[in-house]
Amino acid sequence: MAAIELRNVVKIFADPKRGRELLTLDNIDLDVDANDFVCLLGPSGCGKSTLLNIIAGFENSTSGQALVDGRIVERPGSDRGVVFQQPTLMPWLTAIDNVAFSLKLKGVAKQERQRRAMEFIDLVGLTGFEHHHPAELSGGMNQRVGIARALLMNPRVILMDEPFAALDAQTKLEMQEELVAIWQKHRCTIVFVTHSVDEALVLGNKIVVMTRRPGRIRESVTFDLPRPRDITSPEFNDAKRRVLALIREESTRGAHVA
Template sequence: MGRTRLTPMPAPLIELNAVGKRFDDRRSGRATQALDDFSLAVAEGEFVCLLGPSGCGKSTVLDLLAGFERPSAGHVAIGGAPVGRPGPDRGIVFQDALLFPWLSVQGNITFAPRLAGIPARDYRPRARQLIEVMGLAGFERHAPYELSGGMRQRVAIARAWISQPRLLLMDEPFGALDAQTRLDMQELLLSARDRTGSTVLFVTHDIEESLFLADRIAVMSRRPGRVALEISVPFPRPRNYEALLAEPEFGRIKQAIVKMLRQQRQVD
């Protein structure tokens, strides 16, 4: 009888194992435990949303993965290597676009490769592609102050993507936008991500946004944050927002998340 061969599962791109993060206030002598026993694994090419109430440590998770902070306990790794500092393998998009006001749209998008000394012939085709994908064609020479909030976020996403990072970290990038612009940006992000196949870790406190965007949702507890619930989103891609709202499963999952978050609040 032949031996059955088991195909090994690929290692996840992101690994956070039993991570704790404490912030010490030297003036008051007090400490804030932002994360405690936080564990999460994200596969290459996966779109995962971190969902939870304000102050639960969602942004701290991104800061650890970006290399802006070091864990107080546990292990944080990308591609099997411990995270020690920021690097070009990670693109970061914040709630505020944080564009350089003295640079044009194209200048902002190409800032990183130019700073790294990459020849223009290598980054210009990528910049042109991103400008088209992000709907910025015709605005290359515009200054940030000439753009709407949604367009500034498009520039910020293109700037994060131009270096072709393995991982895109997004910290409530659409939180300051009006409802219609927010939906437009969500659809644009999904379209662009489908073209690139990038791995995305997306922080939000909006349940419907997470159900529309994610392959999987990690729902966090209140501070100190840990993963309280993981949900695989069952809806196939490409997704239509209006159609999802009519899905009974959409409402059922949303209700389950709301219930869990309310239970967390009652426990605290």
């Protein structure tokens, strides 16, 4: 059984101000296997984030179904961790208390929840900064807190919406390496939205290329490149040319349609 199943997912947004409807996703069919690292790639406005929100349970599809572990997604759940483009931390809480907040809501004693949170603080390389507030941390550090918070929930699926987009190039590379190491250790299923072909190839073992709006699956490409991936290798650049060709074909098709 696939970890995530999308069956004929359609999403239409109403625009009452303009008296029209906007077809955003059109008949999305996709299976994501357990322990896959899938990157969603496509032009701005193609519905990548909307699709992620449907899997997360933040949005309902207009028709069709999203299933996680065979269960229909109707609302957010602890089986799915979400990491946003901005880490959405609570500024009045320290890093460790942000990570442990879900345990506090469950009534776990402070000593136990901080012990468990420290495991993930250490995992994302923030030991020594656990008592700092978000304003005292860099953007990359705050994203580490967001990832640790998602991991502590021990979800089967982690959904990530361009979490490194606002980071500088060096920090982004470091975070990509850390994320791959975490994925290899925990063997969870990750769906990662990105605009960057290079980022998708560095991270994913499967890349799903979407069309222009309305978003459809243009092609799903599996890559079995060795890790850590050498972005200067012939194999990496062959894969990059293949994905870029798909994107260019889609861009050309969109221009002709327009």
